[in-house]
Amino acid sequence: MTRYLIPLAIFVVLVVFLAIGLGHDPREVPSPLINKPAPAFQLTQLHDPSKTFSAQEMRGKIWLLNVWASWCVSCRDEHPVLLELARSGQLPIYGLNHKDKRDDGLAWLSDFGDPYVLSVADTDGRVSIDYGVYGVPETYLIDRGGVIRFKQIGPVTPKVLQEQILPLAKELSK
Amino acid sequence: MKFFIVSFLTVIVFGHVAAAQEAKPMAEDPELEKRVLALSHELRCLVCQNETLADSRADLAVDLRSEIREQMRAGKSEKEIIAFMTERYGQFVLYRPPVQPTTYLLWFGPFALLLGGLAFLYRTLSRRRELIVNRSLSAEERSRVAELLKSAPEKESA
Numbered sequence: 001m002t003r004y005l006i007p008l009a010i011f012v013v014l015v016v017f018l019a020i021g022l023g024h025d026p027r028e029v030p031s032p033l034i035n036k037p038a039p040a041f042q043l044t045q046l047h048d049p050s051k052t053f054s055a056q057e058m059r060g061k062i063w064l065l066n067v068w069a070s071w072c073v074s075c076r077d078e079h080p081v082l083l084e085l086a087r088s089g090q091l092p093i094y095g096l097n098h099k100d101k102r103d104d105g106l107a108w109l110s111d112f113g114d115p116y117v118l119s120v121a122d123t124d125g126r127v128s129i130d131y132g133v134y135g136v137p138e139t140y141l142i143d144r145g146g147v148i149r150f151k152q153i154g155p156v157t158p159k160v161l162q163e164q165i166l167p168l169a170k171e172l173s174k
Numbered sequence: 175m176k177f178f179i180v181s182f183l184t185v186i187v188f189g190h191v192a193a194a195q196e197a198k199p200m201a202e203d204p205e206l207e208k209r210v211l212a213l214s215h216e217l218r219c220l221v222c223q224n225e226t227l228a229d230s231r232a233d234l235a236v237d238l239r240s241e242i243r244e245q246m247r248a249g250k251s252e253k254e255i256i257a258f259m260t261e262r263y264g265q266f267v268l269y270r271p272p273v274q275p276t277t278y279l280l281w282f283g284p285f286a287l288l289l290g291g292l293a294f295l296y297r298t299l300s301r302r303r304e305l306i307v308n309r310s311l312s313a314e315e316r317s318r319v320a321e322l323l324k325s326a327p328e329k330e331s332a
Contacts, residue, residue: 026223027223029220029263029264029266030264030266031264032260032261032262032263032264032265033262099233124237125234125237126241129237129238129241129262130262131262132262132263132264134220134221134234134263135220135221
């Protein structure tokens with residue numbers, strides 16, 4: 001009997017492993033920056049190049065840093081979710097305009113709406129490299145101490161927002 | 175005809191200049207460029223994950239190659255640049271997985287499987303050998319064989 005059961009058991013284990021493997025999104029590479037301090041930056045603001053914004057100014061606040069670009073198609077998918085979040089006022093969203101032309105970025109915001117408290121222009125993508133960005137959009141939840149607590153690779157969906165980002169933000173605000 | 179020659183020469187001369195300008199970063203410091211290329215063969219492009227930074231034409235790969243170039247120009251060692259990359263993109267950025275506790279299974283798993291298979295094969299084979307027993311026929315069996323052979327119908331010739 002066991003001589004038939006052993007191959008069957010091996011087969012079942014193999015199927016389970018393959019099923020788990022298929023369920024993974026290979027594009028999602030876990031960020032080593034989770035629970036690490038958010039890299040410092042100081043960049044000019046998109047709307048007003050004479051002003052700068054730095055991550056350090058956000059100390060003491062829980063906030064989202066959303067990496068976006070006018071040329072990024074998935075950013076349009078995620079945009080309504082961000083607009084809705086901005087309207088609800090639950091979390092401030094700051095935009096990192098990734099490798100974009102200032103005019104294109106501004107036009108995009110006026111076309112689709114601007115959920116951001118402000119956006120900064122990362123024209124050469126250097127700050128994005130510091131944040132380990134490899135696919136726009138990406139979103140970081142940063143806590144009061146300036147530590148990255150969560151990273152969403154790809155668009156923020158209502159599900160991710162409701163089930164992961166907002167509960168975690170609530171937890172952090174305690 | 176003269177016009178043709180002039181324009182032909184113009185194209186040759188200026189075309190050459192244009193090409194030379196494009197290739198400038200390579201010509202500037204071939205030694206550095208060689209190091210950049212060598213290192214970017216060791217790093218993964220995260221956009222097209224089965225390509226190295228050296229092979230990929232993705233935007234990010236181009237940026238990261240120039241990042242490597244700049245850091246090398248600033249005198250950073252290969253090790254420091256690899257640390258810079260893993261700090262930002264994780265171990266996954268290394269095209270050759272390092273040997274460490276989390277990758278032991280990856281590195282030594284196949285050999286463990288091979289050893290396991292060999293052990294299994296050895297066990298099965300030696301067990302089977304035990305099953306084969308050389309035994310001569312008893313006198314009674316011998317006579318029965320002879321009888322059976324005799325009573326067997328003659329094989330018809332084909």
